[in-house]
Amino acid sequence: MKKPIKKTWMIASALTIGMAVLTPLQAGATAVEPANGVTIQIEQQITGAIKGINDDGIYLKGRDGKNYHINFFKFSDEQIAKMNLVEGQEITVEGSAVEDYSDFYTFEVYKKELPKEVTNEDLTKLEKMFNEAKKLQKEAAKADENKAIEEAEKKYEEMHKIYVDMGKIIKPYYLATWQPEPFEEYIENFGFSEKNIVLEENDKKQLKDIYEEWIKLEKDSQEEKANEKMNEFHKILQPYFDKLYPTPTFEAFIERFELDIPAEDFAKLKNVYDNAQKAEKDKNADESVKLWEEFYYIIDQFIKPQTFEEYMADYEFKVSEADSKQLKQLYEEILKLDIKEDKAKIEEKWEAFHNILEPYFKANKDILISPSKLTVNGQYYLPQ
Numbered sequence: 001m002k003k004p005i006k007k008t009w010m011i012a013s014a015l016t017i018g019m020a021v022l023t024p025l026q027a028g029a030t031a032v033e034p035a036n037g038v039t040i041q042i043e044q045q046i047t048g049a050i051k052g053i054n055d056d057g058i059y060l061k062g063r064d065g066k067n068y069h070i071n072f073f074k075f076s077d078e079q080i081a082k083m084n085l086v087e088g089q090e091i092t093v094e095g096s097a098v099e100d101y102s103d104f105y106t107f108e109v110y111k112k113e114l115p116k117e118v119t120n121e122d123l124t125k126l127e128k129m130f131n132e133a134k135k136l137q138k139e140a141a142k143a144d145e146n147k148a149i150e151e152a153e154k155k156y157e158e159m160h161k162i163y164v165d166m167g168k169i170i171k172p173y174y175l176a177t178w179q180p181e182p183f184e185e186y187i188e189n190f191g192f193s194e195k196n197i198v199l200e201e202n203d204k205k206q207l208k209d210i211y212e213e214w215i216k217l218e219k220d221s222q223e224e225k226a227n228e229k230m231n232e233f234h235k236i237l238q239p240y241f242d243k244l245y246p247t248p249t250f251e252a253f254i255e256r257f258e259l260d261i262p263a264e265d266f267a268k269l270k271n272v273y274d275n276a277q278k279a280e281k282d283k284n285a286d287e288s289v290k291l292w293e294e295f296y297y298i299i300d301q302f303i304k305p306q307t308f309e310e311y312m313a314d315y316e317f318k319v320s321e322a323d324s325k326q327l328k329q330l331y332e333e334i335l336k337l338d339i340k341e342d343k344a345k346i347e348e349k350w351e352a353f354h355n356i357l358e359p360y361f362k363a364n365k366d367i368l369i370s371p372s373k374l375t376v377n378g379q380y381y382l383p384q
Contacts, residue, residue, distance in 0.1 A: 046369065047092045053085055056104070059366065060093070067316075069366040070095070071104040074383035075374070083376045095371035102137055104370055115173040122169055133162040171221065180215045183208045190237070190244070197243050203236055210236075247277055259302045269298055297340055305335050315357075317364045323356050330356075 046068055052059035060068040070093050072080055085091075098104060107130045111123065118126075140155030180186075187207065192199065199207070210233045217226035234241075250270045254261070261269065276291035308328045312319070319327065330353045337346050374381045 043094065043096055043372065044369075045092060045094045047090065050085060050087050050089050050091065053087065058085060058091075060091070067364060067366045068093070068369055069101075070369050070371055070374075071101075072371075073104050073106075073109045074371065075381060076384045079381050079384065083374070083379075083381065085376065089376075092375040093369060093371050094373040095369045098368045098370050100138070100141070101368065102134065102141075103368070107131065114170060115177060117173050117176065118170065126166055126169060129162050129166050133159045133166075136162070175219055175221070178219070183211045186211060190240075192240055192244060195244055197240055199240065203240075207233060207236055250274065257299065257303075259299070261302055265298060265302075269295060272298065300339055308332065315360075317360050319357070319360060327353060327356055 046060065046062050046064075048060040048062035048064075048068065050058050051061045051067075057070045057072040060070055062068055107127050110130060111126075114123075114126075136155045136159040140152045140159065143149075143152035143155060181189075187199070187204075210229055214226055214229040214233065217223075217229060250273045253273065254266075254269065272291055272295045276288055276295060279285075279288035279291055308331045311331065312324075312327070330349050334346055334349050334353070337349075339346065372383065
């Protein structure tokens with residue numbers, strides 16, 4: 001007797017007209033519930049318009065009105081280039097939901113970037129370590145969420161150590177096939193010539209010697225000494241970096257704010273700005289933070305704040321009338337407080353503000369989809 005075939009089926013009713021049609025690939029597909037509480041099938045089909053594109057994938061507004069993030073880790077750069085994706089374009093995605101962005105980065109994805117020469121024995125070790133690191137990452141994130149900061153930090157440190165140990169396993173494979181760039185090409189990559197910045201001959205000679213020493217140390221797996229050499233390298237280059245990326249003058253910096261600032265405050269701002277830049281150059285982080293806070297405290301007095309309605313217009317969702325009333329009251333109370341004198345009160349009120357919005361954020365959170373098939377302009381793409 002032949003085994004019965006489970007045919008694909010579609011939910012089609014008056015309720016789905018104008019909405020995303022969820023198409024389970026098999027009638028026996030299992031339901032899962034992501035963090036935002038939306039129950040969907042393990043394998044589903046979504047059609048929607050691209051509302052944003054980044055290096056990892058796309059943000060999609062489904063026909064159902066829900067927001068999706070479609071990750072592209074499984075697809076090659078060539079495939080993505082061929083798709084020629086643009087905002088507003090409609091595409092269809094088949095795939096499964098994941099709970100967290102980190103779930104997109106599986107061992108299979110990681111393995112694709114490894115040298116082909118890595119042995120099965122080392123792959124087995126790496127997979128075990130990778131899975132342990134991912135487990136620690138989830139535990140750390142959970143601890144972070146529960147405000148168990150020390151526990152989270154400990155977990156992240158353990159995770160980092162595993163990734164460092166993984167690096168030690170794979171580095172010899174990279175070194176075996178590594179062809180370092182010639183010094184001239186390496187230095188050209190910094191872009192000095194584009195700004196007509198010429199390295200002094202003495203500096204150039206020193207840099208070349210250091211670069212060649214660094215290559216030898218890297219090949220000998222003497223990482224600590226190699227890092228020291230690269231620090232020397234960048235120390236010599238620092239004056240050239242300063243020319244390549246000059247600090248904007250106060251006048252150029254303040255111009256972007258388009259504010260009408262009285263002469264007395266203008267002079268005070270310039271002084272604070274210059275001191276803040278000096279603190280940054282001297283690597284005095286505490287002083288730098290303090291001065292920038294002072295700078296923006298002065299600036300803030302001349303910036304017309306958004307109205308509550310303007311502020312809320314930035315969100316895609318609408319809040320209830322009762323919540324809107326509470327939010328508006330909090331927002332207007334915040335605007336009346338002094339940034340410097342009432343810092344604690346401001347933080348407290350912003351926390352209350354965001355606590356009211358939290359359910360809306362959760363309800364509108366992106367549903368994370370790991371795709372098994374993409375259809376763009378009638379052409380379909382499968383993971384590689």
